[in-house]
Amino acid sequence: MKRLSSRQGTKQKKAPSRPARMSGEERKAQIVRVATExxxxxxxxxxxxxxxxxxxxxxEAVIYKHFSRKEDLYxxxxxxxxxxxxxxxxxxxMLKGKEGREVFVIIASxxxxxxxxxxxxxxxxxxxxxxxxxxxxxxxxxxxxxxxxFLETHIQSLIEKGCMRGVDPALAARAFIGMVEHYSIxxxxxxxxSFFSRPERKVVEAFVDxxxxxxxxx
Amino acid sequence: MKRLSSRQGTKQKKAPSRPARMSGEERKAQIVRVATExxxxxxxxxxxxxxxxxxxxxxEAVIYKHFSRKEDLYxxxxxxxxxxxxxxxxxxxMLKGKEGREVFVIIASxxxxxxxxxxxxxxxxxxxxxxxxxxxxxxxxxxxxxxxxFLETHIQSLIEKGCMRGVDPALAARAFIGMVEHYSIxxxxxxxxSFFSRPERKVVEAFVDxxxxxxxxx
DNA sequence: CGGAGTATAGTAAGCACTCACTTACCAGGA
DNA sequence: TCCTGGTAAGTGAGTGCTTACTATACTCCG
Numbered sequence: 059m060k061r062l063s064s065r066q067g068t069k070q071k072k073a074p075s076r077p078a079r080m081s082g083e084e085r086k087a088q089i090v091r092v093a094t095e096x097x098x099x100x101x102x103x104x105x106x107x108x109x110x111x112x113x114x115x116x117x118e119a120v121i122y123k124h125f126s127r128k129e130d131l132y133x134x135x136x137x138x139x140x141x142x143x144x145x146x147x148x149x150x151x152m153l154k155g156k157e158g159r160e161v162f163v164i165i166a167s168x169x170x171x172x173x174x175x176x177x178x179x180x181x182x183x184x185x186x187x188x189x190x191x192x193x194x195x196x197x198x199x200x201x202x203x204x205x206x207x208f209l210e211t212h213i214q215s216l217i218e219k220g221c222m223r224g225v226d227p228a229l230a231a232r233a234f235i236g237m238v239e240h241y242s243i244x245x246x247x248x249x250x251x252s253f254f255s256r257p258e259r260k261v262v263e264a265f266v267d268x269x270x271x272x273x274x275x276x
Numbered sequence: 277m278k279r280l281s282s283r284q285g286t287k288q289k290k291a292p293s294r295p296a297r298m299s300g301e302e303r304k305a306q307i308v309r310v311a312t313e314x315x316x317x318x319x320x321x322x323x324x325x326x327x328x329x330x331x332x333x334x335x336e337a338v339i340y341k342h343f344s345r346k347e348d349l350y351x352x353x354x355x356x357x358x359x360x361x362x363x364x365x366x367x368x369x370m371l372k373g374k375e376g377r378e379v380f381v382i383i384a385s386x387x388x389x390x391x392x393x394x395x396x397x398x399x400x401x402x403x404x405x406x407x408x409x410x411x412x413x414x415x416x417x418x419x420x421x422x423x424x425x426f427l428e429t430h431i432q433s434l435i436e437k438g439c440m441r442g443v444d445p446a447l448a449a450r451a452f453i454g455m456v457e458h459y460s461i462x463x464x465x466x467x468x469x470s471f472f473s474r475p476e477r478k479v480v481e482a483f484v485d486x487x488x489x490x491x492x493x494x
Numbered sequence: 495c496g497g498a499g500t501a502t503a504g505t506a507a508g509c510a511c512t513c514a515c516t517t518a519c520c521a522g523g524a
Numbered sequence: 525t526c527c528t529g530g531t532a533a534g535t536g537a538g539t540g541c542t543t544a545c546t547a548t549a550c551t552c553c554g
Contacts, residue, residue, distance in 0.1 A: 079518065079533065101406065103322045107510060117535050122511065181406060187465045188319065188402060223489075229474065229482040236458030237451045243461065244450070247405045248421065256447065264447040272490025303499080325544060335501055340545065 086124045086134075089114055094135050098178035101185040102132055136186075139179065149205060158221075159270060161212060165205075166238045166262040173242040174258070180246060206231055213273075222273040230273060237265045304342045304352075307332055312353050316396035319403040320350055354404070357397060367423060376439075377488060379430060383423075384456045384480040391460040392476070398464060424449055431491075440491040448491060455483045 080088065092114045096105040107128055111118040125131040149168050153161060173180050210231040216222045222230075241261060310332045314323040325346060329336040343349040367386050371379060391398050428449040434440045440448075459479060 082532075085533080101319065101321070103319070104407070106508085108508085116533095118510085119512080119536085120534060123533075126511095128510065184402060184406060184465065188399060188406070189322070225482055225486065226474070226478070229479060230486065232459060232462070233455045233483055233486050236456070236462075237454040240454030240458040240461070241450060243458070244454075247402065256444070260444070261447060264443055265451055268443065268448065268451050268487065268490035270490075271492070272486035272488070274489070324542080326542080334499090336545080337502085337547095338500065341499075344545095346544065 082124070085116075085120065089116075089121055089124060089131070090134050090138055093131050094138075094178060094182070097132060097135060097185070098181040102128075102189050135182070139182070150208070153208075159266065162234065162266045162270060163262055165209065165234075166265055167258070169235075169238045170242060170258050170261065173245075177242075177246065180242060184243075184246070206235055209235065216273075220275065223275050225273065234265075234269050237269065238262075241265075303334075303338065307334075307339055307342060307349070308352050308356055311349050312356075312396060312400070315350060315353060315403070316399040320346075320407055353400070357400070368426065371426075377484065380452065380484045380488060381480055383427065383452075384483055385476070387453075387456045388460060388476050388479065391463075395460075395464065398460060402461075402464070424453060427453065434491075438493065441493050443491065452483075452487050455487065456480075459483075 089110065093105070093110050096110055096113065099105070107118050107121055110131075111121055114120075121131065125134065149165070152164055152168065156164060210227050213222065213230050214227040217224055217227060307328065311323070311328050314328055314331065317323070325336050325339055328349075329339055332338075339349070343352065367383070370382055370386065374382060428445050431440065431448050432445040435442055435445060
């Protein structure tokens with residue numbers, strides 16, 4: 059009886075009994091997707107396997123078929139974030155061949171846009187740092203420091219070429235990233251999606267403007 | 277059975293059983309102090325009443341004599357932080373009568389020093405924002421936005437006087453606070469107490485220098 | 495004595511994680 | 525075409541532990 063043959067053709071999810079059967083890899087990816095959302099919202103400790111399961115429409119046991127511990131699931135999320143092709147590599151390729159002001163505009167736009175598009179990354183980052191996950195180092199190194207280093211080198215060479223003043227390039231890089239990233243962080247910190255909204259382009263212009271002018275030789 | 281009568285007669289404190297007796301207010305303040313540390317370390321959800329009690333050398337029940345719910349304890353912490361006299365009022369009084377470059381130096385020094393002295397505040401702030409505590413608004417408003425506003429007004433007047441370029445003063449204020457505050461936040465985010473350490477004075481000089489030069493009229 | 499301060503010993507609910515079991519699906523022989 | 529067994533995918537009902545929070549009795553001091 060109860061042949062579920064109908065499911066195949068129709069996409070209706072009215073039957074609450076069993077979820078759509080999935081291949082292992084599909085399911086695994088789905089779990090990671092749901093878990094990302096919840097870890098970003100509630101942190102590692104705050105997110106529960108129960109809710110992840112519920113939101114994925116499966117039982118908790120399925121999670122443990124794919125990930126032997128909650129921590130493994132977290133690790134999988136970080137891996138997927140660090141190796142995903144939409145990340146730093148994209149930025150670095152965008153920067154290829156660019157010079158002068160445009161470099162800074164691209165970096166600033168990238169950071170702002172990236173965060174607006176997907177605030178979960180920043181939240182994951184902040185949580186992982188606060189919770190002192192040992193895993194957070196991986197996170198930090200691949201997504202945090204890498205291009206701070208790039209910027210530092212870039213500024214260093216501009217100073218050597220005489221285009222910029224002799225400010226400590228590491229500090230200068232931090233100053234620039236700080237202006238831009240703090241703008242995004244503050245939207246989370248002050249949960250103020252609205253309290254301070256300017257067109258993204260205007261924000262970028264102002265920051266790049268202040269920074270480049272500030273670094274200009276007299 | 278197990279009559280603990282032995283304790284009664286002797287006054288020796290070799291028995292680790294009972295803590296020093298305290299007055300209600302003393303005990304309350306002590307609990308808040310310990311709890312602040314743990315909430316800052318682990319967040320609201322992560323911190324447990326059990327550990328707070330253990331670290332204060334008392335039983336959980338004592339906590340609940342003073343605070344009817346865990347949330348009340350959290351609220352007490354925030355109150356104590358917001359009304360504490362070492363906060364914004366101190367900064368604003370330091371700024372009184374100051375002008376020009378010095379204003380920015382004072383603000384930057386204040387932020388850096390404040391955080392170095394007590395990083396738990398920044399952690400509390402970040403946690404309360406991430407965990408979407410309804411209480412965080414109080415936190416934010418009294419300690420976050422207030423002097424962002426002050427800075428904005430100050431910059432506005434400098435622009436009107438013709439000392440600075442006509443950049444959106446709100447954006448300029450954010451840029452400056454961003455540079456400075458991000459420096460502190462990054463020490464938590466990248467848990468890099470060491471990876472990037474410059475003398476505080478140098479950091480302040482560099483940031484103020486870049487910012488003021490960037491805002492100068494041509 | 496009375497009451498503030500404290501401990502012991504709970505409670506019910508929630509947590510990560512497990513296990514014995516059921517279902518859906520596919521391959522291949524009749 | 526239908527039957528059948530192997531297996532991956534999924535489950536419900538746990539386990540033992542931890543959580544926030546409580547009921548109640550004991551101890552000290554004014």
